[in-house]
Amino acid sequence: MTIFTPSTEAEIVEAVQWALSEGAPVEVCGHGSKRGLGRPLQTEHTIALSNHSGVTLYEPDELVLSAKAGTPIAELEALLASKGQAFQFEPMDYGPLLGQAAGQGSLGGVLAANLCGPRRLKAGSARDHVLGVRVVSGRGELFKSGGRVVKNVTGYDLSKGMANSWGTLGIATEITFKVLPAPETETTLVVRGLMDDEAARAMAIAMGSSGEVASAAHLPVNICGRLVDGVLKGEASTLLRLEGFAPSVADRAAMLRGLLSSAGAIEELSGEISRKLWQEVRDVIPFADGTERPVWRVSMAPMEAYKLVASMRMGAAADAYYDWQGGLVWMRLDGEPEAEAVRALIRKYGGGHATLVRAPDAVRAATPVFEPQPAALAALSKRLKQQFDPDGILNPGRMVAGV
CATH class of the missing domain: 3.30.70.2190 (Alpha-Beta Plaits)
Known part of the structure; x- marks a missing residue:
């Protein structure tokens, strides 16, 4: 097993090109705080960006911050706080829920997982605040998208396309976000x-x-x-x-x-x-209990969510609370994750989507962790993967089996 810990962009390109030449799929991660989310990977090699860290640009008057992808988000939040600023989308920290220490998430993980927090309804998520990104694709090619100002996009906005890709399309090396004043x-x-x-x-x-x-x-x-x-x-x-x-x-x-x-x-x-x-x-601290009991993240219409929870409680032991005005349900179950039951009830109550955020490895391997896409959208996602990572070497199967 080989663990690459590149400290420069050139070393990241070299690591991907090596994987291509060897036909060796790799796990892509920052500090590993979200390793337990998604389908388990069957890869022998890892590209970890923990050494690719540091702020490359911070202009408080211009409300812009750029940093390398492995930079801990906790360090960036402390830097912003010292200037009375913040990431308004307040990215959550999955670490405690997944049995990891708090504060280990990286800037690259924020974009790859499209993180956000309780201010989502007002401020949006990471994809709504990203200005630009530098990425190494699965072809071993470096490209950039966007820039360091708000109005910089022509054609496809690939910066936003990297959001919620979970490292399956490319490896972000440097990311630029807009920042805003922290509330007084x-x-x-x-x-x-x-x-x-x-x-x-x-x-x-x-x-x-x-x-x-x-x-x-x-x-x-x-x-x-x-x-x-x-x-x-x-x-x-x-x-x-x-x-x-x-x-x-x-x-x-x-x-x-x-x-x-x-x-x-x-x-x-x-x-x-x-x-x-x-x-x-x-950060879902009520369910950060050190166990692997299944935890679901359900997004649906706010006035229908409590009906879903009530129905789940009729057939299973379910613990739940509501964020985003009720449109986001965090739900912990005892026993099996009941993926089909959860998703059937979501359809019954007007639709939405559910992600199995925590469960044992064997369960995550056998369960569609992310909401299955309609056929047309799944085909589009597969073509996008083919364009960015034709050999399927980056986090293969992390989101969908066989992709």
Whole structure:
């Protein structure tokens, strides 16, 4: 087994060209924090970008940051915070959920997995913030797409095409993201005691108001005690995050209190407690239990998601909570992952998609981990793979068996 740890772009090109010449498929990774997500790879060789690290450009006044793909995202977030800035899409950290240490994810992994967080409805995901990328394709060729300004795209936007490709199309060597000022003030309103269906309606009212709610989530009663040292235990909690200048946040909080006065008791969390709460919601800390019990990430219509969970609970032991106003469900099951049952219920309740984020290797090898694509889209994805990686040497089978 060979593990390549290139520290330069030229060495990455050389490693891919070696793999091509040998007909040897390779695993592509950064620090390995998401190795347990996707189908298990059957490769003898690895190209790990952990040594290909460092900031290549940071211009705070221009709101632009470029870094090599192996740069730990935690280092970049600390650098941005020192200048009062942040990645507004707040990329989640899969490490704790998958049994790894926190803070190990890389910038390349952020784009490859198209990461985002609870602010998704307002700020989008990684693909909405990427400006440019340098990539080594499976042909062993280096190319670049986009640049270091917002309006730089003509023709195909290959920078965004790399998002959610999980290292199957090419190896990103350097990535440029736009960054934005971090919120001056953060406050979370906590509506207590709502059932799942009541919470869905309350979140819809809040998100549809002029309150400019940045994030909305609902934690059933059995979830609340597992976050921020149990500060929310006792009753179900519906969370509404407000951000911005302090006077504006205060005014909007007062307006929302009046709007939701009949929903239930409303508490308020501010500052570091609020930030930690949303970070733990983002990183699925309630299910970071050190086990391999199946965890699903389900995206569907917010007003249908609680129906899916209720139906799942009729046939299996299911633990769940809701982000993105209810449109994102994190669900942990006891026993088998029930892929067909989960996806059949999603179709029953209006459609969506489900990813099996955590399960034992044998289960992930036998289960369509990512949502199966319709035939036409699957054919297009296969042609795209053929264009970028015709010999199928980069993360083969990571997303779909045989591709």
